[in-house]
Amino acid sequence: xxxxxxxxxxxxxxxxxxxxxxxxxxxxxxxxxxxxxxxxxxxxxxxxxxxxxxxxxxxxxxxxxxxxxxxxxxxxxxxxxxxxxxxxxxxxxxxxxxxxxxxxxxxxxxxxxxxxxxxxxxxxxxxxxxxxxxxxxxxxxxxxxxxxxxxxxxxxxxxxxxxxxxxxxxxxxxxxxxxxxxxxxxxxxxxxxxxxxxxxxxxxxxxxxxxxxxxxxxxxxxxxxxxxxxxxxxxxxxxxxxxxxxxxxxxxxxxxxxxxxxxxxxxxxxxxxxxxxxxxxxxxxxxxxxxxxxxxxxxxxxx
Numbered sequence: 001x002x003x004x005x006x007x008x009x010x011x012x013x014x015x016x017x018x019x020x021x022x023x024x025x026x027x028x029x030x031x032x033x034x035x036x037x038x039x040x041x042x043x044x045x046x047x048x049x050x051x052x053x054x055x056x057x058x059x060x061x062x063x064x065x066x067x068x069x070x071x072x073x074x075x076x077x078x079x080x081x082x083x084x085x086x087x088x089x090x091x092x093x094x095x096x097x098x099x100x101x102x103x104x105x106x107x108x109x110x111x112x113x114x115x116x117x118x119x120x121x122x123x124x125x126x127x128x129x130x131x132x133x134x135x136x137x138x139x140x141x142x143x144x145x146x147x148x149x150x151x152x153x154x155x156x157x158x159x160x161x162x163x164x165x166x167x168x169x170x171x172x173x174x175x176x177x178x179x180x181x182x183x184x185x186x187x188x189x190x191x192x193x194x195x196x197x198x199x200x201x202x203x204x205x206x207x208x209x210x211x212x213x214x215x216x217x218x219x220x221x222x223x224x225x226x227x228x229x230x231x232x233x234x235x236x237x238x239x240x241x242x243x244x245x246x247x248x249x250x251x252x253x254x255x256x257x258x259x260x261x262x263x264x265x266x267x268x269x270x271x272x273x274x275x276x277x278x279x280x281x282x283x284x285x286x287x288x289x290x291x292x293x294x295x296x297x298x299x300x301x302x303x
Contacts, residue, residue, distance in 0.1 A: 001034070001063050001066060001067050002020065002067060003016070003020060003022075003027055003030040003031060003034070004030075004031065004034055004042060004056075004059075004063055005060070005063055005064060005067065006019050006020050006027075007027070007031060007043065007050065008042075008052055008056065008060050008063075011049070011050045011051065011052075012050060013027055013028060013050065031043065038055075038059075040053075040055045041053050041055065041056070042055060042056035042059060043056055062133065062134060065134065065135075066134065073274065085114035085115060086114075086115050086116070086274065086276050087115070087116045087117075087118060087276075088115060088116070088117050088118065088137065088274075088276050088277050088280050089118040089120075089135070089136045089137055090117075090118070090119060090120070090136050090137055090138050090139060090140065090277070090280075091119070091120045091121075091122045091126075091127040091130045091131065091135075091136045091138075091139040091140075091141075092119055092120070092121055092122070092127070092139065092140040092141065093121070093122065093123070093124060093127065093140070093141040093142065093193075093194050094121045094122075094218070094219070095195075095219065095236065095238050095239040095242065096140055096141065096238065096263060097119060097121040098121075098242055099238055099241050099242065099291075100284075100287065100288060100291060101119055101140075103287065103291075104280075104283055104284055104287050105117050105119065107283065107287070108279075108280055108283055112276065112279070115276045115280075117280070118136075120136065122139075123192045123193055123194075124141055124142060124144075124145075124192065124193060124194040124197060125192045127139045127141055127266070128144050128145065128146060128150060128266070131150060131266055131267065131268060132146070132149060132150070132268065134268075137267070137271075137273065137274065137277050138265055138266060138267045138271075138273065138277065138281070139265075139266040139267075140155075140263070140264070140265060140266070140284070141194050141263065141264075141266060142194035142197070142198055142261050142262060142263060142264075143198075143261075143262055143264070144266050145197075148269075149268065149269055150266055150267070150268060150269060151266070151267050151268070151269045151271075152262075152264050152265070152266055153264045153265045153266075153267075154262045154263070154264035155263055155264045155265065155284070155285060155288055156262075156263050156264075156288055157260050157261075157262055157263075158236040158237055158238050158260060158261050158262070158263050159236070159237055159253070159254065159257065159259065159260040160199065160234050160235065160236055160237075160254055160259040160260060160261070161234070161235060161236070161237050161240050161251050161252065161253060161254065162176050162181050162232060162233075162234060162251070162252040162253075162254065163222075163223065163226050163232060163233040163234070163235050163240060163243065163249055163250075163251055164184075164226060164232040164233075164249070164250055164252065165226060165227065165229055165248060165249065165250065166247075166248060166249065166250045168184075168232065168250070170184075170232070170252060171250040171252065173252055174252075174253075175252065175253050175254065175255040176252050176253075176254060176255060177254070177255045177256065178203075178206070178208065178254060178255075178256055178259060179208070181232060181234060181254075182203075182208060182209075182210070184231060184232045185213040185214075185230065185231035185232070186210070186211075186212045186213055186214075186231055186232060186233065186234070187212065187213065187214045187215075187216065187222050187225045187226055187230060187231045187232070187233045188210075188212035188214070188215050188216075188222075188233065188234075189215070189216060189217070189218075189219070189222065189235075190215045190216060190217050191215070193217075194261065195235065195236060195239065195261070196215075198261040199234060199259075202258065202259055213230070213231050214230065214231065219235065219239050219242055219243065220242065220243070222235065223242075223243040223246065223249060226249060227246065227248045227249060234254075234259075236260075236261055237251075238263075265281060265284075
């Protein structure tokens with residue numbers, strides 16, 4: 001990686017080899033080995049010049065970040081301060097980010113003031129890409145789609161709930177069936193969100209059609225549309241926690257328990273969390289067990 005970065009700076013095998021204190025043939029062999037492992041050419045070579053390919057240009061930032069992170073990790077291990085300083089970068093779906101993580105980050109920062117916590121709230125698609133690209137160390141959200149590349153460790157179950165106005169015909173039910181819910185105009189989160197992905201998959205498994213009347217990106221506009229009487233919505237119970245301050249809405253459990261999403265930790269397969277990230281995740285487990293009670297049931301990785 002250092003060989004790649006040196007050559008990307010100098011665009012000269014002679015100058016890069018001099019910086020690294022290796023021979024030009026040795027540098028060329030390192031670059032070829034890296035390109036072989038990546039399965040892509042990083043440089044375009046002629047007898048007179050060396051230029052980055054498009055793939056090489058995209059790889060520069062990632063390589064620099066990986067080398068910097070490795071150097072920090074080695075330094076932390078050498079001086080024994082792995083849990084006293086550093087950075088934890090993670091991504092989280094918006095519902096969990098808003099409900100759970102302000103408290104978790106505050107508590108962790110009090111215990112480890114030298115560790116910087118960087119949280120990004122993302123859609124499921126964006127979060128999975130960040131994890132795969134190495135932009136964040138882990139994510140917290142629903143079961144990922146790319147299971148061959150991403151590992152998933154469930155933390156809790158989050159059942160779907162009907163959201164409707166208090167004067168709606170279904171509002172006084174103790175429970176309501178999914179087929180009854182689907183008879184009414186639906187206001188849904190947009191394609192790409194974890195909620196929409198899971199709900200669509202569950203409905204398709206039952207042979208049920210799902211055609212929302214309105215699609216929105218965030219939960220609060222969904223609640224506002226329901227309040228206005230434009231339809232009903234199906235949201236996970238944790239998302240409903242963000243809407244419960246209103247006196248207009250009613251939240252009715254579904255009769256079928258199978259309509260639920262799993263929330264957990266997502267990492268690249270084979271990746272090992274850094275000491276600060278592992279300590280942070282342990283705090284996540286404890287806090288969610290307290291915050292969400294029976295729904296928080298840590299399990300082994302889902303198949």
